[in-house]
Amino acid sequence: GAVVSQHPSRVICKSGTSVKIECRSLDFQATTMFWYRQFPKQSLMLMATSNEGSKATYEQGVEKDKFLINHASLTLSTLTVTSAHPEDSSFYICSARATGAGNYGYTFGSGTRLTVV
Amino acid sequence: AQSVAQPEDQVKVAEGNPLTVKCTYSVSGNPYLFWYVQYPNRGLQFLLKYITGDNLVKGSYGFEAEFNKSQTSFHLKKPSALVSDSALYFCAVRDVNSGNTPLVFGKGTRLSVIA
Numbered sequence: 001g002a003v004v005s006q007h008p009s010r011v012i013c014k015s016g017t018s019v020k021i022e023c024r025s026l027d028f029q030a031t032t033m034f035w036y037r038q039f040p041k042q043s044l045m046l047m048a049t050s051n052e053g054s055k056a057t058y059e060q061g062v063e064k065d066k067f068l069i070n071h072a073s074l075t076l077s078t079l080t081v082t083s084a085h086p087e088d089s090s091f092y093i094c095s096a097r098a099t100g101a102g103n104y105g106y107t108f109g110s111g112t113r114l115t116v117v
Numbered sequence: 118a119q120s121v122a123q124p125e126d127q128v129k130v131a132e133g134n135p136l137t138v139k140c141t142y143s144v145s146g147n148p149y150l151f152w153y154v155q156y157p158n159r160g161l162q163f164l165l166k167y168i169t170g171d172n173l174v175k176g177s178y179g180f181e182a183e184f185n186k187s188q189t190s191f192h193l194k195k196p197s198a199l200v201s202d203s204a205l206y207f208c209a210v211r212d213v214n215s216g217n218t219p220l221v222f223g224k225g226t227r228l229s230v231i232a
Contacts, residue, residue: 006160034219043207043224044161093160097217106151106209106220110160 002028004096006109013084013116021079021112023094030096033077035069038091038111050077084116119144121210123223130198131231138193138226140182140208147213150191151220152182155205164206167191178202198230 003026013019023033031052036044048064050056050071058064066088068080077096081088094109120143130136142148149168153161165176172184182193191208205227209220 010158032217041225041227044222046219049219091158095161095219106163108153108161108163111158113158 002026002096002107004030004094004107004109006094006112008112009110010113011115013114015085015116016083018080018082019084019114021081021092021094021114023077023079023096023109025075025096025107028096029074030077031074032097033071034095034097035067035077035079036093036095038093044093047079052077081114084114086116089114089116119210119212119215119221121208121221121223123206123208123226125226126224127227127229129229129231132200133197136195136198136202136228136230138206138208138228140191140193140223141189142191142208142210143189144210144212146215148191149211149213150182150184151209151211152176152180152191152193153207153209155207155225161207164193198228200230200232203228203230 005024007022033050035047037047038044046059047062048056048058050069052071052074056069071077091111091113093111122141151166152164155161164180165174167174167184175181180195182191184191205225207225208223211220
């Protein structure tokens with residue numbers, strides 16, 4: 001079935017540095033990738049929708065200059081948290097829509113636990 | 118607008134007993150409905166979906182859910198709970214006619230199965 005590989009699974013970084021999270025669709029083309037953020041014991045909050053070859057669409061309240069999304073190919077989307085601060089610590093999950101997949105197209109990465117110290 | 122409500126933050130059941138995790142939804146048209154499970158520090162794992170057809174949907178690990186259009190519900194059920202079922206469960210919805218849009222998730226229900 002459709003698989004999305006997300007890396008890294010865990011990252012610890014210092015305040016002020018940038019962190020890149022990658023999501024790759026392994027056996028399908030992901031024209032659209034959704035990026036979510038999950039706070040402890042809370043639901044998934046959609047941050048942005050990235051479309052291959054065009055600018056990402058950000059949800060209200062999400063800083064596009066802080067959370068840079070690049071979707072340069074049909075199999076790779078990246079989220080870069082720039083100048084990270086402790087309040088950016090969270091669990092980030094990507095999701096891609098694959099046509100014809102058994103779960104009607106929504107496949108999730110395994111998530112990235114970001115801790116900013 | 119689409120929305121999902123999971124009225125229970127937590128559900129506790131004894132091992133071997135049946136379990137139900139509740140979900141109600143709101144969409145302007147017809148819904149696509151999903152259940153996902155999340156284990157600690159992991160991504161979401163697909164359990165089952167309702168797209169069309171039979172209202173009773175059977176999914177992974179013995180879970181099932183019943184689509185009830187009149188009550189706009191899609192409760193998750195399992196006849197006999199296992200300790201290993203303890204996890205965070207999310208219900209999600211998408212309007213059939215909403216195109217290439219993301220799923221809308223409920224806030225999640227933490228299931229604890231007690232041995």
